[in-house]
Amino acid sequence: MGLIPLCLIGALISLDTVAVFQILISQPIVACTLIGWLSNDPMTGIHIGLLMQLIWISTLPVGAVTFPDGNLGAIIAAIIAVNTIDIIPQYKSLVILFSVLFGLFMSFIGAHALNTVRTGNVYILNKLLDRIEAFKLNQVGKAISWSLTVNFIILFVITLISTLIGIAIIEAVFTFNLTSWIRFTRYAEIVILGSGAGLTFTLVKGYKPKGIIAVFILISLVILQWI
Amino acid sequence: MQKDILNKKFIIIFLRSFFIQAVWNFKSMLSIGWTFTLSPLAKKMFGNREKYQDFLNRHLSFFNAHPYFASYAFGAIARLEEDSAMKGSGQHEQIEKFKNAIIGPLGAIGDQLFWAHIKPASIMVGFLGVLIFPELFQKLIFLCIFLILYNIPHIYIRYSGIVRGYNEGLSIYRKLRIESFSGWQKVYSLIGALAFSIVVAYLINQSMESDLIEIPMFAMSFGVAYFLRSRKRMTYLPVFIPLLIAIVIGILL
Secondary structure, three states: OOHHHHHHHHHHHHOOOOOOOOOOOOOHHHHHHHHHHHOOOHHHHHHHHHHHHHHHHOOOOOOOOOOOOHHHHHHHHHHHHHHHOOOOHHHHHHHHHHHHHHHHHHHHHHHHHHHHHHHHHHHHHHHHHHHHHOOOOOOHHHHHHHHHHHHHHHHHHHHHHHHHHHHHHHHHHOOOOOHHHHHHOOOHHHHHHHHHHHHHHOOOOOHHHHHHHHHHHHHHHHHHHHO | OOHHHHHHHHHHHHHHHHHOOOOOEOOOEOHHHHHHHHHHHHHHHOOOHHHHHHHHHHHOOOEOOOOOOHHHHHHHHHHHHHHHHHHOOOOHHHHHHHHHHHHHHHHHHHHHHHHHHHHHHHHHHHHHHHHHOOOHHHHHHHHHHHHHHHHHHHHHHHHHHHHHHHHHHHHHHHHOOHHHHHHHHHHHHHHHHHHHHHHHHHHHHHHHHHOOOHHHHHHHHHHHHHHHHHOOOOOHHHHHHHHHHHHHHHHHO
16 A cells, blocks of 8 residues: 555544544554555564554543653554565664654654644634624534544644655665664664563552562463473 | 433434544533534424524533543433423523533543553553464454453443433432442453563563573663653653663673
8 A cells, every 4th residue: 555545544543542432443553553454564563563552551641631642653653664664674673663763753743743733623612612602503513523634634744744754764774784783773672562561560559469460470471481 | 201212312422422532622621522412412402593502602611521431421411401401491500510520520430440441451462462472363353352352341331321321310420439330440450460461471481582681671671661650751761761771782792
């Protein structure tokens, strides 16, 4: 699938994060797998999804809090990875790492984009109140449609531009000989997964549940060794 | 009221409730999505345009809640608005007071139950399957399990909340306690804890088989991320600091 349809689908999935449905199809392991599957490379999508999923589990979208849009970041990372990994297969691990780091950066941009949309929604609310005052009473549905359309366009533009930038960076940087960097970054993936697990563990409150999990880990480890 | 008319009403509210956060804004928060969900009922309830205009103005002012748990408020407010329309006397002040009072419990219970328990536990189960099983179709099955595990309570709360809110009316306020959902909370906590433990054990086990240095790397990143996040640092620092340490060690070794 081409880059533009992928970005359109990515933007559509991103709406699930907070705007509509919230059935969690925008979570990295689902969204990245879908992006990978649509690009005939589901395993790369899954790989990106696994690396980015744990990082965001402990981020709670509570109330008016501005939180990093990890789902959008993961989708962008997956689109970049599936579009570049075949060009330079010898640097697969570096492409994956770069995509994840770029996705983390884009999650920061995504948070600000969400704030912009929410600020713009105040304008839609004020317009709606004016229309109701003028006795135009069938405007609530239109306000929803307008907001979702604007939100979708912003997400699409961010996804497309960032993906193009990401791919351009990879194509420029990876023309150099980066073989030694594969060795330097060989612990990156386990560290990203470890950080994600550490972040997730902060959701566990109290000494007793933490102790129980520690026992579960030991038992699981013994069973895995035994298997 | 006839059962089929009631069910139709609940289904309309249920389907529209998926758009409750569509126009989330810093001034009135969920009010547009909230009004959008209740507006088909209000159109039928209020015969004249003045009353419908008054309904829109009242409900567009402010509302906030957990998006799924707002269903309890939808049901209760639909009932109260209906009673008010039938009696002919405006109980608007009471409705407004109830709406403002219910915001806190709905937010607190929803955040606690879904964001802190059901969501992480369901994701961990999906993550575990995708991580451990090698075949693509096995991974896809676990992604489906994750979505089912999450969306069963999600859809249930969205629909049953409307029905219970409608049937209970004002008294739903007394029944909205986190203890009422402790069963869900316990089950999902256990599922999440088990899945998380197996994921951590699997990663350690994989490290043992590939490169022993990966074990201290994993432990270091786990500890640093946990420590920094516990001290309210944003997500970025707990990821970047261990990554930087890992690259430095990668260069040195």
